[in-house]
Amino acid sequence: MKTYLAQRLAVALVTLFGMSVVIFVLLRLAPGDIVDILFSTAGYVDPEARRTIMRELGIDRPLAVQYGDWIWQILHGELGKSYRYDLPTWEIIKPLLPVTLELALLSIIVAVLLGVPTGVISAVRQDSVLDYVLRVMSLAGLSMPSFWLGMVIILGLVAWLRWIPPMTYVPPSQNLALNAVQFLLPALAVGYRSSALIMRITRSSVLEVLREDYIRTARAKGQAPRAVVWRHAFRNAMLPVVTVIGIEFAFLIGGLIVTESVFNLPGVARFLVDAILWRDYPMVQNLVMFIAIVVILSNLAVDMLYGLLDPRIRYGR
Amino acid sequence: MAANHTATRALSPAIPAWRRPGWGRWVVRFSRRKPLGAAGGFVMAAIVVTALFANLLETHDPIATEAARTLAPPDPAHWLGTDHLGRDIYSRIVHGARVSLIVGVSSTLVGSVLGGVIGLLSGYVGGKIDLLIQRFLDILQGLPLLVLALVMSASLGPSIENVIVAISIPIIPRAARIVRSSVLSIREMQYIEAARALGLRHLRIAFRHVLPNTVGPFIVLCTAQLGSAILVEAALSFLGLGVPEPYPSWGRMLSVSAAEYAQKAPHLVLFPGLAISLAVFGSNLLGDALRDTLDPRLRGA
Numbered sequence: 319m320k321t322y323l324a325q326r327l328a329v330a331l332v333t334l335f336g337m338s339v340v341i342f343v344l345l346r347l348a349p350g351d352i353v354d355i356l357f358s359t360a361g362y363v364d365p366e367a368r369r370t371i372m373r374e375l376g377i378d379r380p381l382a383v384q385y386g387d388w389i390w391q392i393l394h395g396e397l398g399k400s401y402r403y404d405l406p407t408w409e410i411i412k413p414l415l416p417v418t419l420e421l422a423l424l425s426i427i428v429a430v431l432l433g434v435p436t437g438v439i440s441a442v443r444q445d446s447v448l449d450y451v452l453r454v455m456s457l458a459g460l461s462m463p464s465f466w467l468g469m470v471i472i473l474g475l476v477a478w479l480r481w482i483p484p485m486t487y488v489p490p491s492q493n494l495a496l497n498a499v500q501f502l503l504p505a506l507a508v509g510y511r512s513s514a515l516i517m518r519i520t521r522s523s524v525l526e527v528l529r530e531d532y533i534r535t536a537r538a539k540g541q542a543p544r545a546v547v548w549r550h551a552f553r554n555a556m557l558p559v560v561t562v563i564g565i566e567f568a569f570l571i572g573g574l575i576v577t578e579s580v581f582n583l584p585g586v587a588r589f590l591v592d593a594i595l596w597r598d599y600p601m602v603q604n605l606v607m608f609i610a611i612v613v614i615l616s617n618l619a620v621d622m623l624y625g626l627l628d629p630r631i632r633y634g635r
Numbered sequence: 636m637a638a639n640h641t642a643t644r645a646l647s648p649a650i651p652a653w654r655r656p657g658w659g660r661w662v663v664r665f666s667r668r669k670p671l672g673a674a675g676g677f678v679m680a681a682i683v684v685t686a687l688f689a690n691l692l693e694t695h696d697p698i699a700t701e702a703a704r705t706l707a708p709p710d711p712a713h714w715l716g717t718d719h720l721g722r723d724i725y726s727r728i729v730h731g732a733r734v735s736l737i738v739g740v741s742s743t744l745v746g747s748v749l750g751g752v753i754g755l756l757s758g759y760v761g762g763k764i765d766l767l768i769q770r771f772l773d774i775l776q777g778l779p780l781l782v783l784a785l786v787m788s789a790s791l792g793p794s795i796e797n798v799i800v801a802i803s804i805p806i807i808p809r810a811a812r813i814v815r816s817s818v819l820s821i822r823e824m825q826y827i828e829a830a831r832a833l834g835l836r837h838l839r840i841a842f843r844h845v846l847p848n849t850v851g852p853f854i855v856l857c858t859a860q861l862g863s864a865i866l867v868e869a870a871l872s873f874l875g876l877g878v879p880e881p882y883p884s885w886g887r888m889l890s891v892s893a894a895e896y897a898q899k900a901p902h903l904v905l906f907p908g909l910a911i912s913l914a915v916f917g918s919n920l921l922g923d924a925l926r927d928t929l930d931p932r933l934r935g936a
Contacts, residue, residue, distance in 0.1 A: 329770075336774035347790045454671070457923070461862065461916035463869050466889060466908035473901050482898075572779030576870050590782070591874055594789040606778065606786060613777050 326621060330614045337610045338392075342385050345599055375401055377599070388603060398600035402593075407604045411586060417487070418585035421508070421578070422570050424501050428509025429516055430563060436513075437520025437559075442547055444525060452517070459514035465576035468507035472581075475503075487584050504581045508573045512566045519562045523555040530554075557627060564620030568613035665928060672924020678917030686732040695723035697730040698881045706900040716902040718888070724902065727883035728910050734884045735914055738798055739865040746803035746864075747857050750810025755849070757811065758818030759841045765815075772808035780805040784867050785876060793879040802867050806860050813856050817849045851929035858922030862915040869911045885911045 372378040376387070391398050397407035433456075440452045475481055483503055490497040527533065528551050536546045571587055578588035586605060593601035666673035685692060694714065701721030709716045715724040757768040775783070788801035821827065822845065830840045871877035872886030880887075888907040897904050 329773075332770065333773050333777055336771070337777055340774055341786065344786050344790050450671075457919050458912070458916060461919050462912045463866055463873075463886075463889075463908065465870065465873060466904070466911065469889070469897060469904050470908065473897060473904060476898055477901070569779045572781035575781055575785065576873055579874070591785070594785060595875070597789075602786065606782060609779070609782055610777050613779070 323622075326618060330618060334607075334610060334614060338389065338607060339385075341603055341606050341610075342381075342388065345597075345602060346381060388600075392604075392607070397604045400593075400598055400601045402596050402598045402601070407600055410589070410601070411605070411608070414584060414586045414589055417583055418571075418574060418578070418587055420490075421501055421505060421574060421583065421585060422567065424505035425508040425512060425570055425573070426563065426567050428505050429512035429566065431513075432509065433513035433516030434520050434559065437517040438524050438547065438552060438555075440517065441521045441524035441528065453521075456514040456517040459510045462511070463576070464507045464511045464573045465580045467510065468504055468577050468580045471503050471507060483581075485582050487582070500581070500583075504577045504583065508570060508577050511573060512570060515566060516559065516562055520555070520559050523558045524551055527551045527555040557624070560623055560627060561620055564616050564623070568616040571609050571612070665924070669924035669928065671920050672927075675917045675920025675922075675924065678913060679921055682732050682736065682914050682917065685729055686736045689730045689733055692729045693723075693726040695726045697726040697883050698722065706896060706903070708900065709902055715906045716900065718900075718903055719896050724888070724906055727888060728885065728906060731883045731885045731888065731907070731910065732914075734795075734878050734882050735865050735868060735911070738795065738802065738868045738878065739861050739914075742799045742802035742868075743806065743857055743860045743864045745799065746806025747810040747853065747860060749803070750807040750812075751814045751849070751853055753807065754811035754814030755818055755841055755846055758815035759822060759837070759845060761822075768811070772811055775805065776808040776812075778805075780863065781867055781870055784871060785874070788871055788876045793876060795878055795882070798868060798871060798877050801871070802864050805867075806864065809860065810853075810856055813852050814849050817852045818845055821845050821848050855922060855926040855929055858918055858925055862918040862922065865911065865915050865918070 369378070376384065379387075388398065397411070399405065400407050400410055403410060436452045436456065440449045443449050472483060475483060484496060484500055488496045488500055524547075528547075533546060533551055536550050537543075541550075574585065574587040575591060578585045579591060586608070590602065590605045590609075592598075593605060666676075699722065701717065703721065704713070704717050705719055705721040707713055707717040707721075713723050713725065715728065717723055718727070753768060753772075757765045783805045784801045787804060788798055791797035791801060827840060827844060830844050835844075868877055868884070869886030869889070872884040873890040875887075875890060877886055878884040885907045889904065
């Protein structure tokens with residue numbers, strides 16, 4: 319177990335290092351830099367002033383030096399300064415984290431609550447009308463852009479309830495109920511999409527388990543059908559489902575990017591878009607790196623969970 | 636019939652499914668067995684026709700503005716209403732099918748073909764090279780598709796070609812993984828051993844004998860990726876990082892309407908979103924059904 323862990327950690331570190339190179343290079347492919355954007359409304363810019371700013375921001379140095387500098391800073395726990403706000407990146411990100419985390423957690427809860435039961439039902443009633451309906455519904459969830467679904471939910475509320483959800487962020491410390499409502503709507507939109515994947519994996523996994531011998535044995539000894547499904551099949555079918563939930567949790571961020579914009583929530587994902595539009599290199603670099611770390615950590619966590627969930631798996635002892 | 640089908644497949648590995656005779660009959664059988672998949676195929680065909688004949692199907696010039704009739708609700712003159720500049724939404728959606736399909740299909744193809752070749756070589760060669768390629772793919776796959784596409788399209792700048800590149804790069808690792816895993820099992824087949832015993836060169840074996848047998852999973856992969864490529868294009872355009880004006884793109888139609896006009900004119904939000912959902916739904920339905928029929932390992936699952 320220990321050597322396995324060490325191996326996984328080493329691979330994760332190498333992957334992170336590779337990602338940092340990819341991210342760094344990608345951002346430097348860009349035509350134009352922050353100076354161009356800052357001065358885009360100014361018309362003529364004195365080349366001398368331009369050079370001064372570039373020197374101040376440190377983007378006149380060779381790329382390798384800039385990269386080394388960035389990694390050095392990350393290793394020292396410093397995330398650099400945002401060009402645009404002239405503030406340390408960490409100070410800008412910190413208040414955004416709880417917003418994204420709350421939204422991500424709520425979305426994954428919605429996704430699991432929707433996806434797992436429908437997946438089990440669909441598998442148990444394979445090829446029935448109910449199975450078809452549930453499958454088509456989940457496929458529809460995969461097909462709708464979650465930001466559009468969010469907009470439609472808002473429109474529906476306006477049309478039927480004559481009520482517009484608050485369009486400015488309400489912190490939970492101020493009004494918990496309003497905050498919950500405000501987050502639940504986007505969480506429904508994002509969670510519905512993720513639930514589709516979870517439902518499909520649950521369904522195929524339960525179907526597979528239901529064909530096993532011990533299920534036939536349980537049925538043969540006259541156990542109630544419900545107990546067969548939930549006590550015997552369900553628990554054994556959950557392993558791949560947990561994997562998908564872990565992966566989905568990391569990839570939820572993709573869905574959050576646009577949804578946070580639509581619901582005007584000040585989270586990390588929305589901020590990433592802003593930073594990209596402004597070519598605020600340190601911000602984008604660090605935000606994307608942050609996302610990469612979250613993804614890799616949650617993959618690692620899923621791996622660890624395996625051992626706990628399934629005693630049959632004991633890594634390379 | 637089904638047994639016959641698999642027998643032919645096993646005997647003539649070098650002939651891909653779509654080149655075997657009777658593929659009109661295959662379509663009929665497919666529709667009978669997979670009505671949902673056939674419906675998806677029909678939707679996709681309808682969208683292709685719309686994109687091809689957009690100039691005939693339009694009722695107005697999709698980029699002509701009409702200051703007197705902005706935000707008009709649907710009526711006989713403007714079937715789906717007009718937007719904030721008085722442009723006809725129906726005509727814009729019809730032309731938007733072009734953008735969606737061009738971007739979706741070409742990024743899927745570019746990404747899947749590049750990924751497919753990488754996966755083929757990686758799986759066929761094996762060893763250290765395989766390991767290196769796998770680690771590199773890990774790096775590309777470690778980021779959510781949209782995040783990677785977002786960073787790429789922002790740094791490349793807004794143009795149709797760049798959006799296609801930005802969406803196809805994240806598809807590469809996914810395609811490579813799938814093709815590699817089927818190459819790994821094909822590599823151990825006896826006919827590959829036979830080809831090697833005949834003294835054929837490796838490249839020839841890889842491309843003539845291994846590659847055609849990955850066509851099934853490859854087609855499945857393409858249809859599955861097409862849906863997400865269309866979605867990513869919509870999201871990019873929505874954020875203003877996608878296909879630039881004046882091309883009417885479904886995603887951008889939503890972004891304009893989102894904040895300001897949504898409550899005054901809900902049709903601005905509804906119709907472009909429905910178009911996106913329908914296109915993606917169609918390709919997902921088709922992809923699912925194709926997976927069930929073309930990928931024998933998953934049959935019945």
